Amino acid sequence: MEMVKDESCRKGPWTEKEDMVLVNFVHLFGDRRWDFIAKVSGLNRTGKSCRLRWVNYLHPGLKRGKMTPQEEKLVLELHAKWGNRWSRIARRLPGRTDNEIKNYWRTHMRKMALEKKRSTSPSSSSSSTVTRVDSLPSSGTGKVSFYDTGGPKMAVFDDVKGYSMDEIWKDIDMSEGNTTKLPSSENYSEQGCCNHFSCPSMASSPPWDFSWDYSLWKMDDDDEEEEEEEERKVFIATTNNQLFNLFVHKP
DNA sequence: AATCGAATCAACCGCCAGCGG
DNA sequence: GCCGCTGGCGGTTGATTCGAT
DSSP: OOOOOSTTSOOSSOOHHHHHHHHHHHHHHOSSOHHHHHHHHOOSSOHHHHHHHIIIIIOTTOOOSOOOHHHHHHHHHHHHHHOSOHHHHHHTSTTOOHHHHHHHHHHHHHHHHHHHHHHHOTTOOSSSSOOOGGGSOOSSSSSOOTTOOOSTTOTTOTTSOOOOHHHHHHHHHHHHHOGGGSTTGGGOOSSOHHHHOOOHHHHHSOTTSOOOOGGGGOOSOTTOOHHHHHHHHHHHHHHHHHHHHHHHTOO
16 A cells, blocks of 8 residues: 655646545544545645645635735735744634735735836836836845745835834734734634634534535536536545545554 | 736645654 | 654745736
Protein backbone atom coordinates (compact mmCIF):
# COMPACT_ATOMS: atom_id res chain seq x y z
CA MET A 1 0.00 0.00 0.00
CA GLU A 2 3.00 2.16 -0.41
CA MET A 3 1.86 5.15 -2.37
CA VAL A 4 5.18 6.72 -3.02
CA LYS A 5 5.29 10.48 -2.99
CA ASP A 6 7.20 11.14 -6.12
CA GLU A 7 6.99 13.13 -9.26
CA SER A 8 4.11 10.96 -10.44
CA CYS A 9 1.84 12.71 -7.97
CA ARG A 10 -1.01 14.41 -9.72
CA LYS A 11 -1.02 18.15 -10.08
CA GLY A 12 -3.45 20.68 -11.39
CA PRO A 13 -7.13 21.18 -10.82
CA TRP A 14 -9.00 18.77 -8.61
CA THR A 15 -11.80 16.71 -10.03
CA GLU A 16 -15.13 16.27 -8.34
CA LYS A 17 -14.29 12.65 -7.63
CA GLU A 18 -11.06 13.56 -5.94
CA ASP A 19 -12.96 16.05 -3.85
CA MET A 20 -15.41 13.42 -2.78
CA VAL A 21 -12.71 11.03 -1.75
CA LEU A 22 -10.82 13.70 0.11
CA VAL A 23 -13.84 14.86 2.05
CA ASN A 24 -14.67 11.31 2.93
CA PHE A 25 -11.23 10.62 4.28
CA VAL A 26 -10.95 13.90 6.11
CA HIS A 27 -14.13 13.15 7.92
CA LEU A 28 -12.75 9.79 8.88
CA PHE A 29 -9.27 10.78 9.95
CA GLY A 30 -9.56 14.44 10.73
CA ASP A 31 -7.90 17.38 9.07
CA ARG A 32 -4.42 16.95 10.45
CA ARG A 33 -2.71 13.92 9.08
CA TRP A 34 -2.49 15.03 5.52
CA ASP A 35 0.30 12.81 4.42
CA PHE A 36 -1.49 9.82 5.84
CA ILE A 37 -4.73 10.83 4.15
CA ALA A 38 -2.96 11.35 0.87
CA LYS A 39 -1.54 7.86 1.09
CA VAL A 40 -4.51 5.84 2.26
CA SER A 41 -7.04 7.62 0.11
CA GLY A 42 -5.33 6.50 -3.03
CA LEU A 43 -5.50 10.04 -4.30
CA ASN A 44 -2.37 10.52 -6.24
CA ARG A 45 -1.73 13.81 -4.49
CA THR A 46 0.68 15.10 -1.93
CA GLY A 47 -0.46 15.72 1.60
CA LYS A 48 0.16 19.36 1.05
CA SER A 49 -2.07 19.42 -1.95
CA CYS A 50 -4.83 17.65 -0.03
CA ARG A 51 -4.59 20.08 2.84
CA LEU A 52 -4.73 23.04 0.52
CA ARG A 53 -7.75 21.71 -1.28
CA TRP A 54 -9.55 21.09 1.97
CA VAL A 55 -8.68 24.39 3.58
CA ASN A 56 -9.34 26.56 0.57
CA TYR A 57 -12.24 24.84 -1.05
CA LEU A 58 -13.82 21.86 0.63
CA HIS A 59 -14.07 22.97 4.21
CA PRO A 60 -17.77 23.04 5.05
CA GLY A 61 -17.52 26.30 6.90
CA LEU A 62 -16.31 28.27 3.94
CA LYS A 63 -18.22 31.25 2.67
CA ARG A 64 -18.25 31.79 -1.01
CA GLY A 65 -18.85 34.92 -2.94
CA LYS A 66 -17.99 38.51 -2.54
CA MET A 67 -16.61 39.98 0.64
CA THR A 68 -19.09 42.05 2.58
CA PRO A 69 -18.23 45.67 3.34
CA GLN A 70 -17.71 44.70 6.97
CA GLU A 71 -15.29 42.01 5.97
CA GLU A 72 -13.46 44.38 3.67
CA LYS A 73 -13.16 46.88 6.45
CA LEU A 74 -11.89 44.26 8.81
CA VAL A 75 -9.31 43.07 6.32
CA LEU A 76 -8.04 46.60 5.91
CA GLU A 77 -7.89 47.13 9.63
CA LEU A 78 -6.13 43.91 10.33
CA HIS A 79 -3.70 44.28 7.49
CA ALA A 80 -2.80 47.72 8.72
CA LYS A 81 -2.12 46.09 12.03
CA TRP A 82 -0.47 42.83 11.10
CA GLY A 83 0.77 43.19 7.58
CA ASN A 84 0.75 40.20 5.27
CA ARG A 85 -0.07 37.68 7.93
CA TRP A 86 -2.91 36.28 5.95
CA SER A 87 -3.65 33.22 7.99
CA ARG A 88 -3.86 35.32 11.11
CA ILE A 89 -6.19 37.75 9.40
CA ALA A 90 -8.24 34.88 8.05
CA ARG A 91 -8.83 33.63 11.56
CA ARG A 92 -10.74 36.80 12.29
CA LEU A 93 -12.97 36.32 9.29
CA PRO A 94 -15.11 33.26 9.72
CA GLY A 95 -15.43 31.29 6.54
CA ARG A 96 -12.72 33.14 4.68
CA THR A 97 -9.40 31.58 3.84
CA ASP A 98 -5.99 33.13 3.88
CA ASN A 99 -5.80 32.50 0.17
CA GLU A 100 -9.04 34.31 -0.45
CA ILE A 101 -7.98 37.27 1.62
CA LYS A 102 -4.62 37.33 -0.04
CA ASN A 103 -6.27 37.35 -3.44
CA TYR A 104 -8.69 39.99 -2.36
CA TRP A 105 -5.91 42.15 -1.03
CA ARG A 106 -3.91 41.76 -4.16
CA THR A 107 -6.82 42.95 -6.26
CA HIS A 108 -7.70 45.65 -3.82
CA MET A 109 -4.17 46.99 -3.65
CA ARG A 110 -3.83 46.93 -7.36
CA LYS A 111 -6.92 49.09 -7.64
CA MET A 112 -5.80 51.42 -4.90
CA ALA A 113 -2.34 51.80 -6.35
CA LEU A 114 -3.68 52.47 -9.79
CA GLU A 115 -6.09 55.07 -8.50
CA LYS A 116 -3.41 56.71 -6.49
CA LYS A 117 -1.04 56.73 -9.38
CA ARG A 118 -3.64 58.31 -11.56
CA SER A 119 -4.48 60.98 -9.03
CA THR A 120 -0.88 61.85 -8.21
CA SER A 121 0.34 61.99 -11.77
CA PRO A 122 -2.40 63.66 -13.79
CA SER A 123 0.04 64.31 -16.59
CA SER A 124 0.38 60.56 -17.09
CA SER A 125 4.00 61.33 -17.77
CA SER A 126 5.29 58.26 -19.50
CA SER A 127 4.15 57.09 -22.85
CA SER A 128 2.74 53.86 -21.50
CA THR A 129 -0.90 54.08 -20.60
CA VAL A 130 -0.83 51.86 -17.53
CA THR A 131 2.10 51.01 -15.40
CA ARG A 132 1.73 47.61 -13.89
CA VAL A 133 1.39 47.91 -10.17
CA ASP A 134 3.56 44.88 -9.72
CA SER A 135 6.49 46.95 -10.74
CA LEU A 136 6.15 49.42 -7.95
CA PRO A 137 9.19 49.40 -5.74
CA SER A 138 8.90 47.34 -2.63
CA SER A 139 9.97 48.44 0.78
CA GLY A 140 13.64 48.17 0.37
CA THR A 141 13.99 44.46 -0.08
CA GLY A 142 15.17 44.82 -3.61
CA LYS A 143 12.65 42.24 -4.60
CA VAL A 144 9.70 43.61 -6.40
CA SER A 145 6.27 42.70 -5.25
CA PHE A 146 3.48 45.15 -5.12
CA TYR A 147 2.14 43.81 -1.91
CA ASP A 148 5.44 43.17 -0.35
CA THR A 149 4.56 45.69 2.22
CA GLY A 150 5.98 44.65 5.43
CA GLY A 151 2.40 45.55 5.92
CA PRO A 152 1.55 48.85 7.41
CA LYS A 153 4.29 50.80 5.75
CA MET A 154 2.52 50.33 2.47
CA ALA A 155 2.93 53.52 0.58
CA VAL A 156 -0.60 53.49 -0.71
CA PHE A 157 -1.99 53.98 2.73
CA ASP A 158 -1.18 57.51 3.55
CA ASP A 159 -3.69 57.43 6.30
CA VAL A 160 -2.16 54.45 7.99
CA LYS A 161 0.55 55.31 10.38
CA GLY A 162 3.87 53.64 9.70
CA TYR A 163 4.75 50.81 12.04
CA SER A 164 8.04 49.24 12.77
CA MET A 165 8.08 45.49 13.10
CA ASP A 166 8.48 45.91 16.83
CA GLU A 167 5.38 48.00 16.92
CA ILE A 168 3.51 45.46 14.90
CA TRP A 169 4.45 42.71 17.30
CA LYS A 170 3.52 44.88 20.21
CA ASP A 171 0.15 45.36 18.61
CA ILE A 172 -0.22 41.67 18.13
CA ASP A 173 0.60 41.00 21.73
CA MET A 174 -1.85 43.59 22.84
CA SER A 175 -4.59 42.36 20.62
CA GLU A 176 -4.11 38.84 21.81
CA GLY A 177 -4.25 39.98 25.37
CA ASN A 178 -7.26 42.10 24.78
CA THR A 179 -9.20 41.02 21.80
CA THR A 180 -12.39 42.84 22.56
CA LYS A 181 -11.26 45.52 20.18
CA LEU A 182 -12.11 43.39 17.23
CA PRO A 183 -15.49 42.02 16.36
CA SER A 184 -16.06 38.31 16.63
CA SER A 185 -12.56 37.68 17.83
CA GLU A 186 -13.72 35.87 20.90
CA ASN A 187 -14.84 33.02 18.77
CA TYR A 188 -11.41 32.14 17.56
CA SER A 189 -8.37 30.59 19.02
CA GLU A 190 -4.92 30.56 17.58
CA GLN A 191 -4.95 26.86 16.97
CA GLY A 192 -5.89 24.65 14.08
CA CYS A 193 -8.12 25.90 11.37
CA CYS A 194 -10.98 23.71 12.48
CA ASN A 195 -11.29 25.80 15.55
CA HIS A 196 -11.24 28.98 13.63
CA PHE A 197 -14.21 28.33 11.52
CA SER A 198 -16.80 28.33 14.17
CA CYS A 199 -19.51 28.87 11.68
CA PRO A 200 -22.91 27.54 12.55
CA SER A 201 -22.75 24.66 10.17
CA MET A 202 -19.59 23.39 11.74
CA ALA A 203 -20.78 23.96 15.22
CA SER A 204 -23.85 21.92 14.68
CA SER A 205 -22.11 19.19 12.78
CA PRO A 206 -18.58 18.44 13.86
CA PRO A 207 -16.34 16.65 11.41
CA TRP A 208 -16.76 13.30 13.07
CA ASP A 209 -20.50 13.53 12.94
CA PHE A 210 -20.38 12.86 9.30
CA SER A 211 -23.17 12.06 6.97
CA TRP A 212 -22.78 12.00 3.27
CA ASP A 213 -24.31 15.09 1.80
CA TYR A 214 -24.51 15.35 -1.93
CA SER A 215 -25.50 18.96 -1.72
CA LEU A 216 -21.92 19.70 -0.93
CA TRP A 217 -21.01 19.06 -4.49
CA LYS A 218 -24.21 20.07 -6.15
CA MET A 219 -23.27 22.09 -9.15
CA ASP A 220 -25.29 25.00 -10.37
CA ASP A 221 -25.98 23.47 -13.70
CA ASP A 222 -29.05 21.47 -12.85
CA ASP A 223 -29.02 19.52 -16.06
CA GLU A 224 -26.50 17.27 -14.40
CA GLU A 225 -27.11 13.83 -15.77
CA GLU A 226 -28.16 10.75 -13.93
CA GLU A 227 -25.07 9.11 -15.25
CA GLU A 228 -22.98 11.38 -13.14
CA GLU A 229 -25.13 10.57 -10.15
CA GLU A 230 -24.57 6.91 -10.77
CA GLU A 231 -20.84 7.49 -11.05
CA ARG A 232 -20.90 9.16 -7.69
CA LYS A 233 -22.57 6.23 -6.06
CA VAL A 234 -20.09 3.83 -7.55
CA PHE A 235 -17.29 5.99 -6.36
CA ILE A 236 -18.58 6.18 -2.84
CA ALA A 237 -18.87 2.45 -2.81
CA THR A 238 -15.29 2.16 -3.97
CA THR A 239 -14.12 4.57 -1.33
CA ASN A 240 -15.96 2.68 1.34
CA ASN A 241 -14.38 -0.49 0.12
CA GLN A 242 -10.96 1.07 0.46
CA LEU A 243 -11.77 2.09 3.98
CA PHE A 244 -13.09 -1.32 4.82
CA ASN A 245 -9.90 -2.94 3.61
CA LEU A 246 -7.90 -0.46 5.54
CA PHE A 247 -9.56 -1.32 8.80
CA VAL A 248 -9.66 -5.02 8.16
CA HIS A 249 -5.93 -5.08 7.62
CA LYS A 250 -5.21 -3.00 10.63
CA PRO A 251 -3.59 -4.96 13.44
C1' DA B 1 -19.36 38.93 -32.60
C1' DA B 2 -14.57 39.25 -31.78
C1' DT B 3 -10.78 40.79 -29.26
C1' DC B 4 -8.08 42.22 -25.59
C1' DG B 5 -6.88 43.63 -21.05
C1' DA B 6 -8.20 43.37 -16.21
C1' DA B 7 -9.92 40.87 -12.40
C1' DT B 8 -10.52 36.74 -9.97
C1' DC B 9 -9.64 32.22 -8.46
C1' DA B 10 -7.27 27.90 -7.63
C1' DA B 11 -3.20 25.71 -7.09
C1' DC B 12 1.82 25.21 -6.70
C1' DC B 13 6.40 26.38 -4.72
C1' DG B 14 9.77 27.32 -1.33
C1' DC B 15 10.80 28.28 3.23
C1' DC B 16 10.39 27.59 8.03
C1' DA B 17 9.00 25.88 12.59
C1' DG B 18 7.67 22.11 15.44
C1' DC B 19 8.09 17.54 16.70
C1' DG B 20 9.58 12.85 17.27
C1' DG B 21 13.17 9.38 16.84
C1' DG C 1 21.95 18.14 19.84
C1' DC C 2 20.99 16.46 15.19
C1' DC C 3 18.20 15.05 11.49
C1' DG C 4 14.29 14.02 8.79
C1' DC C 5 9.41 14.50 8.28
C1' DT C 6 5.21 17.01 8.23
C1' DG C 7 2.20 20.79 8.33
C1' DG C 8 1.54 25.70 7.93
C1' DC C 9 2.32 30.01 5.79
C1' DG C 10 3.32 33.64 2.46
C1' DG C 11 4.43 34.53 -2.27
C1' DT C 12 3.68 33.63 -7.00
C1' DT C 13 1.77 31.88 -11.21
C1' DG C 14 -1.37 30.20 -14.65
C1' DA C 15 -6.05 29.54 -16.15
C1' DT C 16 -10.51 31.22 -16.44
C1' DT C 17 -14.04 34.70 -16.35
C1' DC C 18 -15.65 39.29 -16.99
C1' DG C 19 -16.21 43.66 -19.07
C1' DA C 20 -15.12 47.26 -22.20
C1' DT C 21 -14.31 48.54 -26.87
